[in-house]
Amino acid sequence: MNLVPSKIKFKNVSFKYENQISVLKDISFKIKAGTTNALVGKNGSGKSTIAKLMDGLLAPDSGTIEIDGEKINTKNIAQMRTKIGLVFQNPNDQIIGATVAEDVAFGLENRNIDYKIMHEMVEKALIKVGMNEFENQDPNLLSGGQKQKVAIAAALAINPSILILDEATSMLDPVSKQEIKNIIKKLQTTTDLTIIIITHDIEMLDQVDNVIAIQEQQIIFSGEPQQLFLCTNLMKRMDMEPPFSEQVKKELTSQGIKLPNQYLNDEELAQWITKLI
Template identity: 40%
Template sequence: MTEILSFNNVSYSYTPDNPDARKAVQNVSFSIQQGEWIAIVGHNGSGKSTMVKLVSGLLFPQEGEVRVMREVLTEDNLWEIRSQIGMVFQNPDNQFVGATVQDDVAFALENSGVPYEDMVERVHKSLAQVKMEKFLNHEPHHLSGGQKQRVAIAGALAMRPKILILDESTSMLDPQGRDEVLKTVRALREEIGLTVLSITHDVEEALYADRILFMNDGKKYAEGTPTEIFALGDKLVEFGLELPFAMRMTKLLQSKGVQLVGEHMTEEELVNDLWTSNFNK
């Protein structure tokens, strides 16, 4: 496995001259291997947004180091490393600059001096990858929220990044739009081995990840698989996060006397257990 991103004892304070001030990120270490999907979860103020800024070079650590492709991120290599990172933000309407879908996907390519023939090929390929090739000449503001985010992902993919960062990119979508985006990202990961870093407070989105980093008060409180993290149960609730819907429903049903085996993170697991334990007799 190839390490593609790492934090090594990274700390950052927005008020470095005040030694008593709380650090936005404090002594955080983790690494991501090529092809992994890592989710960083936590309540507002837990340090998630600061970590995104540190990855993208908008901020630099005051302690520790950030490495991308095993290379320490500095002001000297900032633009080279940024070219390896694609980002999809929270509000899709704030990301569009082109009059049509294909114009928007081509925007960054054109600014980067990509030759026209290559640019056309990349636009068509990236839109096909997110199943939006039929919308080439559509105006972005006529699309649904999920479609807009898929176009934003296509714009990122066209630049051929090594890492795709989803910065609360499903938080403004309805359930259908969120499902569209997450299924698209999962398919891309399987198809081209894309490395994904998602920043979210949505626990349902975090279930898609291989590993979860749970942040609290600027510190990495826990790290593990979704099963390991959500096994913390009420501790997550105490720190301002909800448990996945299926886990909450499992607890509610058990409190009403319904026989269930263990806890369930997905609705499919819950339905299967309900059927096996209570109806298939």
């Protein structure tokens, strides 16, 4: 079991797929233990490649990737992978079992775990995503949002210290998206997980500690989301719109209304405007 929060370090990492042009060129960044991070960038900028490098599914051409101060190499790769839970974009691609419980148990099956303990671990993971009542159901009959919750439970069942969600909400309806956001929020406050959210969705950024932005093989930004929202040109380069609250702030400022300098999310801005009236 991984009980200690995990940190990740990319140091001068370069990567290209066979016969392809370079995807990542000499990139370095750190992810602090127990933090929630977003990885953003245009389509094809290399976000999923970074996730696969973290999980050891791909190896860098040069540079090193460290998890908890240990470089990933061919010898420790299997052990390193036990630290990572991965959730992908398409919920249908992640269904393996005939029942929800079987699906969640899949990652535990070759670990020599007693059946009763395994059942408890599955149950615990399903409770975390609010899907424990569905354990005997056929996962194929679930909605997209429910399938994605089961995929998160399957990732959590192995007790990872790092959870990577690769565009996990991009195929979901707004209600399911909000439910997944709430699950992530709960994991942030009740666990020591280091979370990495790969996303195009600006709405996902309001709950992260740090954003890493990638463009043209380079890291072009690493810092608090509020800082990124103020970098209008950078956001434009990545085809991202600042959040609605930032746009309203700009409009109010152009009308001569003086606003606080710090970042305000939608709710804080609404409260601030109410005080004006």
